[in-house]
Amino acid sequence: RPSHRVHIPPPHPAPPDVSQQGPPSEANWSAIDTIDIVDLIVGQGCSTMLNIPQKCKQIIGQCQTLVYRACASTDEDICYRGHALEIILSATVLCDGRGGVHGHRAIINRAKRFLRGDWVTMWAERKIRTRDVDDPAVQPMDKQLRNAVKEAIEEAEVGKFSDAMDRLNIDSLCRPSPNRVLELLKKHPRSDDCKADMAQLHPGAIQLDKKIFLKTVKQFVPRKGVSTNGCRMEHLANIVECGDTNALFNACSRIADGSLPDKALRLVTAGKLIALLKPDLSLRPIGVGAARRRITGKAMCAQLAPELSALSHRPGAAQFASQYRGGCEAQVWLIKSMLSLHPDWLSLQVDGVNAFNSMDRRIMLEEIMLRCPKLYNYAYMFYGRQDSEMIIELDKPWPVDVDLPDGAVLMNADRTYIAITSETGVTQGDALAMILFTICLQRVLDVVAAAFPTVDVSAYADDGRLTGPALDVVAAFLLMQVEMKKVGLEVKTKDLLAYSPIAQPAVVLDACLGAGITVVPPHLGVDVLGSPVGSTEYMQQQVTEKWVGADPDGLTMEERAQSNCLLAKLAKVDQMEPGRPKDALIRYCACAWLSFMVRTLPPETLHSLQQYDVVVGRLLMCSKGLTGDLSEYAKHLIQLPLTWGGFGARSVAASCGQAFIAGWVLVCKDLELLYPGVSVAVHGPDGVLAA
Numbered sequence: 095r096p097s098h099r100v101h102i103p104p105p106h107p108a109p110p111d112v113s114q115q116g117p118p119s120e121a122n123w124s125a126i127d128t129i130d131i132v133d134l135i136v137g138q139g140c141s142t143m144l145n146i147p148q149k150c151k152q153i154i155g156q157c158q159t160l161v162y163r164a165c166a167s168t169d170e171d172i173c174y175r176g177h178a179l180e181i182i183l184s185a186t187v188l189c190d191g192r193g194g195v196h197g198h199r200a201i202i203n204r205a206k207r208f209l210r211g212d213w214v215t216m217w218a219e220r221k222i223r224t225r226d227v228d229d230p231a232v233q234p235m236d237k238q239l240r241n242a243v244k245e246a247i248e249e250a251e252v253g254k255f256s257d258a259m260d261r262l263n264i265d266s267l268c269r270p271s272p273n274r275v276l277e278l279l280k281k282h283p284r285s286d287d288c289k290a291d292m293a294q295l296h297p298g299a300i301q302l303d304k305k306i307f308l309k310t311v312k313q314f315v316p317r318k319g320v321s322t323n324g325c326r327m328e329h330l331a332n333i334v335e336c337g338d339t340n341a342l343f344n345a346c347s348r349i350a351d352g353s354l355p356d357k358a359l360r361l362v363t364a365g366k367l368i369a370l371l372k373p374d375l376s377l378r379p380i381g382v383g384a385a386r387r388r389i390t391g392k393a394m395c396a397q398l399a400p401e402l403s404a405l406s407h408r409p410g411a412a413q414f415a416s417q418y419r420g421g422c423e424a425q426v427w428l429i430k431s432m433l434s435l436h437p438d439w440l441s442l443q444v445d446g447v448n449a450f451n452s453m454d455r456r457i458m459l460e461e462i463m464l465r466c467p468k469l470y471n472y473a474y475m476f477y478g479r480q481d482s483e484m485i486i487e488l489d490k491p492w493p494v495d496v497d498l499p500d501g502a503v504l505m506n507a508d509r510t511y512i513a514i515t516s517e518t519g520v521t522q523g524d525a526l527a528m529i530l531f532t533i534c535l536q537r538v539l540d541v542v543a544a545a546f547p548t549v550d551v552s553a554y555a556d557d558g559r560l561t562g563p564a565l566d567v568v569a570a571f572l573l574m575q576v577e578m579k580k581v582g583l584e585v586k587t588k589d590l591l592a593y594s595p596i597a598q599p600a601v602v603l604d605a606c607l608g609a610g611i612t613v614v615p616p617h618l619g620v621d622v623l624g625s626p627v628g629s630t631e632y633m634q635q636q637v638t639e640k641w642v643g644a645d646p647d648g649l650t651m652e653e654r655a656q657s658n659c660l661l662a663k664l665a666k667v668d669q670m671e672p673g674r675p676k677d678a679l680i681r682y683c684a685c686a687w688l689s690f691m692v693r694t695l696p697p698e699t700l701h702s703l704q705q706y707d708v709v710v711g712r713l714l715m716c717s718k719g720l721t722g723d724l725s726e727y728a729k730h731l732i733q734l735p736l737t738w739g740g741f742g743a744r745s746v747a748a749s750c751g752q753a754f755i756a757g758w759v760l761v762c763k764d765l766e767l768l769y770p771g772v773s774v775a776v777h778g779p780d781g782v783l784a785a
Contacts, residue, residue, distance in 0.1 A: 118160075118211025125214045126175040126182075131357070134181045135364045136485055136511045137322035142188045144317060146332050149198045153205040154329075155336030157183055160209065162333065166344035170355040176345070177358040180386075183208060184324025186216040268369040268377060269489045272496050275512060278369060278486065279501050281379050281451050285517040289456060289478040295352065296463065299471035302350040302390070303397050304343050308334060310393040311342070319382040321365050321523065322485050327385050346390040352471030359480045362387055365523040367484035367514065379451070381484055381522020391472075391525025398468060405465055406532055409768050411543035415555040416532045424761040425554045426625045426694040428769065430782050432550065432561050433595055433627070435775035440564040440602070441627075442571055442592040442611060443620060446583045449556035450531055451519040454582030458520075458534040465533050473530055482516040482523075518582065528555060538577040546570040550769075554623055556583075564594065564602040568609050593620040593628060625694040633699035640691065641706050664709060672717045680713050680743060692750040693757030696782065704747040714741050758783065 146154050161183055164176025187204045207216055268274055311334050314327035333342050348354050354362060366382040395402070399417055406413035414421035429441050446452070455477045463470045476482070491509040498504060498512075505511040520527035532555065539558070543551040549562035549570045560567045560574070575585050592606060593614045606613050614620055619628010619636075626636035641660035670676040692700065711724045711732045720728075733748075734740020758776065765772045776782050 117209070118213075122211030122213060123172070123175055126178050127171075128214060129178065129182075129217055131178075131360065132505055134178055134361060135322060135483060135513075136505045137181060137185065137324055141190045142184045142320060142324040142326060142329070143190050144326065144328055146188070146328070147198050147201065150201045150205065151332055151336045153202055153209075154187070155333055155338075157187060157205050157208050158329070158333040159338040159341050162341035162345040163338070165358075166341060166348060170357065173348075173355055174357040174361075177361040179213065180325055181323045181361065182213050182217050184329070185220045186213075188324065188329060189221060268371050270369065270486050270512075271489070272493065274369060274377065275486060275488075275502060275514075276499055277377050278367065278379055279499055279514060281377065281448055282484070282501070282514050282516055283448075283452060283518045284501055285455070287454075287456055289459065289474075292456070292459060292474065292478055293463070293470075294474055294478070296467050296470040298467045299351045300394055300397065300468040302343070302347045302393060306397050307343055307346065307390075307393040308339060310396060311389055314389065319366070321382045321384045323361065323364070323384055325385040327389065330385055330389055342386075346386055346393070349387060349390045349475075350394055350472055352473075352475035354475060356480065359475065360483070363476060363480050363482040363521070365482060365484055365521070367486050367522065379522060381516075383521065383523025383525070388523065388525040394469070394472065395526060395529060398466070401466060401468070402529060405536060407764075407768060408536075408540070408543070410547065410550055410552075411536070411539040412552045412768050413532045413536055413539065413554075414552065415528055419764065420757075420760040421554055422623045422625075422690065423693055423757050424765055425552060425557075425559070426622045426627065427758060427761055427776070427782075428550070428552060428765060428772065429559060429561060429622050429627055431765075431769075431772045431775040433593075434781050435771070435778070437595040438564070438598075439562055440567045440592050440594045440598065440613075441559060441561040441620070442567050443589060443622070444558040444560060444571065444574060445586045445589050446556040446578065447586045449519070449583050450522075450527065451516070452582055452584070453519045453531060453534055455518060457581045458530060461534045461537055462530060465536070469526070469530070469533075472526065476521065476524065477530075482521045483513045484516055484522065486512045486514065488512065531555065534581055535583075538574060538581060538583075541577050542570050542574045545573055557623060559622070564598055565605055567592070568602075568605045568611065571609060571611065591620050593618075625691060626699075630696075630699055633695055634702065637691065637695065637700055638702040641703070660706070661709065664713060668713055668716065672719070676717050677714065677741065680710060680717065689753065692746060692753040693760070694754075695750075696754060697751045700747060700750045703750065707745050707747050710743055714743060755783075 161176055161179045164172050164179060167173045167176060187201065187208050204216070311327075311330055314331055316328060318327055320326050330342065333339065349362065362384050365384065368380050368382070369377045370380055372378050395417075403417040406416035407418065412418075414425045418424060433439060433441060459470070459473055459478055462473045485505065488510050492498070492504060492512065494509075501514060503513045505513050516522070520531050524530075535553065535556065539551045539553060542560075543549070546562070546566050546569065549560055549566050551570065551574075552559055552561075558574070560570050562570070571590075578585060587610055590609075590611045591614055592611050595616055597616055598606075598613060603613055614628070617629050617631065619626055619632035621627070621636070626633040667676065667679055670679065692703075707729075708724055711729060714732050715721070715724065715728060729745075730740075732741045732743050733745050734742070736742035762773060762776070774781075
């Protein structure tokens with residue numbers, strides 16, 4: 095194979111003589127250049143601590159101040175060394191270790207070495223995670239599940255119930271293998287388009303607002319994924335508390351205004367790529383970007399909220415994924431109200447094939463320059479100058495006798511890390527990916543809406559819906575196909591489902607057939623963003639399948655446990671040891687799992703959730719060592735609030751009416767502004783809330 099396909103890092107040179115006292119010398123700074131950049135990008139699987147011990151916060155803040163002052167430098171070499179130091183800090187000082195007094199002392203001693211500039215030596219001495227039989231990624235599934243249950247208990251003990259459920263859902267995480275790498279490569283198309291001819295800088299680029307930025311850093315969502323550089327959101331919050339906030343702000347401002355030098359940019363764009371299994375066993379790639387890039391993107395999004403809202407909140411062509419509160423619920427309620435007001439209309443689902451990874455970046459940059467130039471410098475830096483390297487950690491070394499596919503590069507001599515470049519679409523792990531994608535897609539929505547004013551052309555990200563008079567919907571779809579191709583997107587033809595509450599005439603059916611559209615019979619329905627819309631019987635069936643699974647009586651226990659239904663997930667909770675964490679997790683299942691469904695479905699379609707309440711109640715009884723039937727007394731005790739001496743598990747079946755009204759109240763004001771008359775359709779004699 096060509097030599098450039100496999101990277102063999104050079105051996106580390108002998109570290110310079112570092113003084114035991116005083117600040118880092120010029121020799122210390124220059125020595126950073128001897129560390130192989132590919133080693134820095136990969137990170138070698140270093141895991142970093144979630145919470146910095148209180149006794150170590152101040153000295154860690156000093157280390158971070160040193161790092162981010164260098165990152166903010168206008169000197170290209172110093173800027174690169176600062177970004178390299180961020181990775182070295184995570185891998186050597188903030189790496190996971192034992193707690194207690196001895197653990198604190200070890201962290202402080204490592205931080206002192208870091209402040210003296212002993213970076214190259216510390217990097218050479220860092221712990222590199224190696225795969226062995228005790229590694230969770232190569233354990234048999236039953237042992238993985240036992241470890242996952244143990245971790246879920248730890249998460250639930252500190253109130254991290256959503257994270258605890260993520261731990262239990264280990265069967266959705268796909269183990270990387272040669273075949274899976276090939277599948278991931280298909281999700282990231284290649285492109286030879288060089289964008290050097292495009293404008294690299296726009297004078298009207300955003301100037302990051304320090305107040306908004308610091309607020310965003312302080313309000314981070316904890317325990318999120320970490321990229322290959324090891325820096326976490328919790329680490330960034332520490333420098334705001336115990337370090338120089340100006341250093342972090344200035345370093346992130348260089349990301350926002352698109353002024354990073356190329357070598358430092360390569361470190362920032364790199365991210366981790368994992369794969370989740372969809373219910374149909376296909377892959378969903380999930381990327382984790384660098385923490386500073388993500389926090390900068392969130393701050394930019396908050397700062398530009400009014401402008402972004404004006405771009406996407408367009409009557410007849412609304413993009414509910416951008417700056418819209420309750421966007422999913424709004425899309426569902428809009429479709430229901432339109433079909434209630436016009437039962438002869440047709441609603442067609444239009445979805446893109448691998449849309450986020452396929453959009454034409456040149457077109458996207460042109461649309462950003464036209465519609466939101468304040469984001470252009472950021473977008474060009476990440477999507478015009480540098481392709482992101484997404485790092486995949488394999489569960490075992492890549493076989494020597496298996497050729498490496500085009501588009502993938504081995505990143506270490508052990509053949510356990512592979513990089514895939516993201517060359518089209520938006521990058522996984524970019525906090526502004528959704529915004530940049532919807533800005534470009536808005537061009538398609540606007541063109542179709544202008545050509546067919548009788549058709550509503552709304553979308554949630556790449557999940558579009560055309561709703562209006564049947565023949566107009568078909569014609570609008572044919573135009574949308576053409577416009578989507580212009581921005582590099584392809585319509586997913588197998589999911590072209592249209593629904594109308596009444597039977598359509600033959601001329602409509604023929605037109606739909608010619609366009610490749612399947613018209614669902616009125617007694618059935620379709621899914622709108624995961625919420626069923628259609629006849630009452632259809633919605634009842636979908637609710638049952640959501641929590642019990644399709645054809646549950648025809649499945650073995652093993653098959654049912656591997657399904658994606660809520661009953662299978664409850665079975666995993668049942669494997670936890672009895673105690674407060676298990677009780678708290680069961681309450682979480684009872685109160686939070688079905689929130690989106692009950693906010694968008696009328697109570698008459700949720701009768702099967704009474705059985706869901708019974709299953710949750712049985713779980714709580716078993717956790718207390720009780721057996722027998724679930725009596726009325728037990729039901730009331732289970733659903734009694736904790737402050738009154740009960741178990742605090744809310745009844746989904748009993749509260750579904752309140753949740754349904756709450757779902758409408760959440761979106762009604764904003765929907766009425768975009769679509770006057772929606773409230774009349776919902777509250778009218780034939781409306782969704784008529785009962």
